[in-house]
Amino acid sequence: MPGLRMTRRFFERIAALCTRPPIAAVARMAKLSWATVAKVDGRAIELGLGDRVLDLQALRWIGVDEVSWTGGRRYFTIVTDLESGRVVWIGDGKGRPGLLPFLRALGAKGRRKIRGVVSDLGYQSILARRLRHAVHVLDRFHIVQWVNEALTKLGRRLFSGAPRDELGRTLKVKKWLLLSARENLEPDDRLELDELMELNQPLYQAYLLKEQLRGILRHPWRYFRVLRERLHRWIVAVFGTGLRELERVAHRLATHLDAVIAGHQHDVPLGLVEAINSKIAVLRRQARGYRDPEYFKLKIFQRCSLPDNPWAQIVL
Numbered sequence: 001m002p003g004l005r006m007t008r009r010f011f012e013r014i015a016a017l018c019t020r021p022p023i024a025a026v027a028r029m030a031k032l033s034w035a036t037v038a039k040v041d042g043r044a045i046e047l048g049l050g051d052r053v054l055d056l057q058a059l060r061w062i063g064v065d066e067v068s069w070t071g072g073r074r075y076f077t078i079v080t081d082l083e084s085g086r087v088v089w090i091g092d093g094k095g096r097p098g099l100l101p102f103l104r105a106l107g108a109k110g111r112r113k114i115r116g117v118v119s120d121l122g123y124q125s126i127l128a129r130r131l132r133h134a135v136h137v138l139d140r141f142h143i144v145q146w147v148n149e150a151l152t153k154l155g156r157r158l159f160s161g162a163p164r165d166e167l168g169r170t171l172k173v174k175k176w177l178l179l180s181a182r183e184n185l186e187p188d189d190r191l192e193l194d195e196l197m198e199l200n201q202p203l204y205q206a207y208l209l210k211e212q213l214r215g216i217l218r219h220p221w222r223y224f225r226v227l228r229e230r231l232h233r234w235i236v237a238v239f240g241t242g243l244r245e246l247e248r249v250a251h252r253l254a255t256h257l258d259a260v261i262a263g264h265q266h267d268v269p270l271g272l273v274e275a276i277n278s279k280i281a282v283l284r285r286q287a288r289g290y291r292d293p294e295y296f297k298l299k300i301f302q303r304c305s306l307p308d309n310p311w312a313q314i315v316l
């Protein structure tokens with residue numbers, strides 16, 4: 001292969017192996033260095049993408065979110081084509097620095113063709129300015145995430161520092177019960193959660209409001225005026241509790257109510273963005289991190305933009 005001291009057949013074998021186990025395992029099997037295997041894999045991904053990288057001018061509905069490539073403070077901005085389910089852009093950083101190069105690459109013509117965008121609040125302001133004609137949808141996953149974060153903060157305030165009583169210690173150990181979807185809990189876990197919640201009224205009240213909001217967001221609404229009324233009632237109910245952690249969530253919802261309702265008005269896969277993020281997180285854990293961000297970008301494209309990866313079809 002040009003630029004690599006190996007035969008084409010050996011290159012193809014290494015490229016096929018890299019679609020399965022982590023790079024470190026392939027390096028051990030092939031008795032090559034990690035850097036050499038990564039170079040082969042990167043070249044194979046570029047060949048696989050070829051001319052099939054989606055044309056940005058064909059984008060109509062997109063999803064925007066950030067993902068950490070180190071598991072810490074370094075981020076990529078991921079842009080997904082919601083119609084094809086493929087990642088089409090990976091920007092360095094998050095927020096405005098990570099998204100602005102993508103919007104520039106779209107050009108004025110491409111930006112006018114965008115019909116809608118799903119994102120969280122971190123991208124809403126820049127998207128509203130650059131994609132004025134698009135429908136802006138607030139991702140429901142992030143709304144539930146806000147409420148879960150509010151519950152966590154409320155628990156910390158109620159049991160500040162090291163919990164001194166049995167209830168505080170139990171809730172600290174089994175916080176996952178409070179943050180889990182109730183329908184996913186086992187019957188014994190539901191019973192235990194109810195018993196714990198009845199011992200602390202503010203936390204129980206916050207938990208019920210969280211589950212009520214989840215029910216509103218998951219319901220397949222046909223009459224959007226009713227949906228708006230239900231959300232408004234939920235917001236009023238939150239402000240009546242005096243729980244400042246939840247009041248911040250209610251204020252956010254009240255400010256972006258149209259973007260929340262838009263998710264029910266348009267048939268777009270709202271869970272796709274988080275599914276892509278989950279794939280990327282699994283990819284990072286399998287490799288135990290990536291030292292080279294450019295190589296990690298290629299691996300993301302391989303996992304999330306090549307469902308028909310030609311190297312994966314090779315029989316070993």
